[in-house]
Amino acid sequence: MSALVRMRLAGFLRTGRALAPLLAGLITLGTLYGGGRAQPAEAYGVSAVVLFPVLAWQTKILLDVEPDVQRRLAQVTVGVARERSAGLLAAAVAALVTVAVALLFPWLVGGVSGPVDPGDRSIPVGLALGLWAHLLVVPAAVALGALASRASVGGAGYGVAVLALGGVGAVVFGLTGSVAPWLAPPIMAAARTTAGDAAALTLLGLSGWALAWSAAVVGGYLWRRRAQG
Amino acid sequence: MRLENVWLRYHRRGPWVLQGIDVRIGPGEVAIVLGRNGVGKSTLLQVAAGVLRPGRGRVTDRPARVGWVPERFPADQPFTVTRYLTGMARVAGLGRAAADEAVTSWTDRLGLAAFRSVRLPELSKGTAQKVGLAQALLRPPGLLVLDEPWEGLDAATRELVPELIAEVLAVDGSVLVSDHRGETVRLPAARRWLVADGSLSEETSSTDETIAVVEVAVPAARVAGTVARLRAEGHQVLRVRSDASTAVSQALPVEPPRSAGAARPAEPPLGMAGELTAEQPEAADDAVESAAGETR
Numbered sequence: 001m002s003a004l005v006r007m008r009l010a011g012f013l014r015t016g017r018a019l020a021p022l023l024a025g026l027i028t029l030g031t032l033y034g035g036g037r038a039q040p041a042e043a044y045g046v047s048a049v050v051l052f053p054v055l056a057w058q059t060k061i062l063l064d065v066e067p068d069v070q071r072r073l074a075q076v077t078v079g080v081a082r083e084r085s086a087g088l089l090a091a092a093v094a095a096l097v098t099v100a101v102a103l104l105f106p107w108l109v110g111g112v113s114g115p116v117d118p119g120d121r122s123i124p125v126g127l128a129l130g131l132w133a134h135l136l137v138v139p140a141a142v143a144l145g146a147l148a149s150r151a152s153v154g155g156a157g158y159g160v161a162v163l164a165l166g167g168v169g170a171v172v173f174g175l176t177g178s179v180a181p182w183l184a185p186p187i188m189a190a191a192r193t194t195a196g197d198a199a200a201l202t203l204l205g206l207s208g209w210a211l212a213w214s215a216a217v218v219g220g221y222l223w224r225r226r227a228q229g
Numbered sequence: 230m231r232l233e234n235v236w237l238r239y240h241r242r243g244p245w246v247l248q249g250i251d252v253r254i255g256p257g258e259v260a261i262v263l264g265r266n267g268v269g270k271s272t273l274l275q276v277a278a279g280v281l282r283p284g285r286g287r288v289t290d291r292p293a294r295v296g297w298v299p300e301r302f303p304a305d306q307p308f309t310v311t312r313y314l315t316g317m318a319r320v321a322g323l324g325r326a327a328a329d330e331a332v333t334s335w336t337d338r339l340g341l342a343a344f345r346s347v348r349l350p351e352l353s354k355g356t357a358q359k360v361g362l363a364q365a366l367l368r369p370p371g372l373l374v375l376d377e378p379w380e381g382l383d384a385a386t387r388e389l390v391p392e393l394i395a396e397v398l399a400v401d402g403s404v405l406v407s408d409h410r411g412e413t414v415r416l417p418a419a420r421r422w423l424v425a426d427g428s429l430s431e432e433t434s435s436t437d438e439t440i441a442v443v444e445v446a447v448p449a450a451r452v453a454g455t456v457a458r459l460r461a462e463g464h465q466v467l468r469v470r471s472d473a474s475t476a477v478s479q480a481l482p483v484e485p486p487r488s489a490g491a492a493r494p495a496e497p498p499l500g501m502a503g504e505l506t507a508e509q510p511e512a513a514d515d516a517v518e519s520a521a522g523e524t525r
Binding site for chain 2: 003004006007010011014015066067068069070072073074075076077078079080226
């Protein structure tokens with residue numbers, strides 16, 4: 001399966017289509033960190049929110065780069081389960097690289113600062129919370145991008161609609177006082193947590209929520225793939 | 230491998246493309262899937278290969294290793310021939326050294342050696358089809374599924390396909406192949422599955438299996454009428470080409486040795502040339518202005 005993951009990543013990088021989401025991510029982060037300095041946990045929480053649609057889009061592009069017939073050839077060669085898994089894994093690897101860039105970016109442009117007041121979190125704690133917030137986003141974004149991929153929804157228009165609804169829905173349903181917060185991955189809640197009181201139980205609960213949401217959406221993706229043949 | 234009461238449709242409310250297909254192919258057997266365009270030949274092959282999942286029914290005893298040559302190789306990929314085939318060999322489970330060896334061997338055998346460093350999108354259709362053939366054979370398959378494998382191939386490789394099929398059969402593999410060009414006359418021992426109206430029937434051997442290919446030259450203005458007339462008489466028109474003089478000289482090497490009595494065109498080509506097959510060669514005499522017949 002690792003050979004198929006490598007092949008798909010190579011295809012993604014060699015077409016140059018990886019540049020579009022990477023540039024979009026950098027522009028978004030540049031805009032985010034261009035307005036002033038913030039402490040790591042707070043800055044990274046917001047960074048994770050804005051990266052969610054970017055990573056989902058990146059996943060969709062990665063999966064869509066491979067021609068349909070080539071995907072079927074891979075399926076014949078390694079079987080259905082491994083073919084599906086290899087696509088999700090390749091997207092997760094690409095997302096982790098983008099996350100690494102996002103974590104490094106504010107330090108390069110001077111967008112973060114150390115603790116100012118006595119009650120502020122230390123830089124290592126801020127980094128750890130930031131890493132947690134970004135890792136929380138990865139499975140959710142990969143799941144949404146996979147659901148929006150051509151292999152899942154067919155036409156390009158449907159894919160864009162799924163991405164747009166997923167991106168907007170994550171913010172709208174994630175607002176404080178939302179009537180159906182469980183409809184969205186907890187990326188907004190994670191951002192609020194990194195900026196406020198980050199109790200261990202809260203972190204654990206949000207992690208479980210994110211994984212459950214991602215698993216449900218991946219289930220939808222697999223069901224769509226099965227329906228598409 | 231067996232297809233048990235297989236039904237398939239592409240959309241929930243769409244028409245059934247395959248309806249209750251029940252067929253078995255054993256080790257060392259080859260079957261030709263025949264039928265008009267759009268009747269579901271490729272669909273049947275993809276079900277057999279494991280690309281498509283039946284809506285109803287099931288496929289049992291499919292060999293673990295399947296090689297599938299799609300009708301159109303997906304050349305829109307950012308790899309060179311070597312990199313693509315090496316990647317597919319690794320995906321198929323070969324180690325680095327074995328993958329390199331398999332790629333070198335198959336690119337040499339299929340005449341792809343000069344294209345190893347060429348990017349897939351830059352390949353001609355026929356060369357890309359050879360890459361499609363190579364990827365299916367990198368590991369010896371227990372089931373080889375060939376969807377119109379002769380399409381776009383040059384003469385030498387067209388001759389090679391039956392040889393490759395024989396090699397798979399020799400190690401108790403099974404082969405399914407579709408064809409609408411009449412190239413499967415090169416597989417005289419094959420079973421013949423006819424797909425029509427979603428169903429499959431097996432053609433039994435006729436008393437006289439001899440098939441002849443007769444080349445015909447007709448004025449260009451009469452091509453449509455001649456083709457229609459020949460088809461109406463039950464002959465299979467394999468192809469129509471525009472320049473008989475060059476095409477005949479190119480086509481001859483791909484044909485099996487001629488039987489005694491075969492004749493070359495006695496008159497210069499008049500316009501268009503084509504080939505037809507006839508179950509009874511003599512029946513085509515009145516349609517042939519200059520003909521070369523052969524027994525296969």
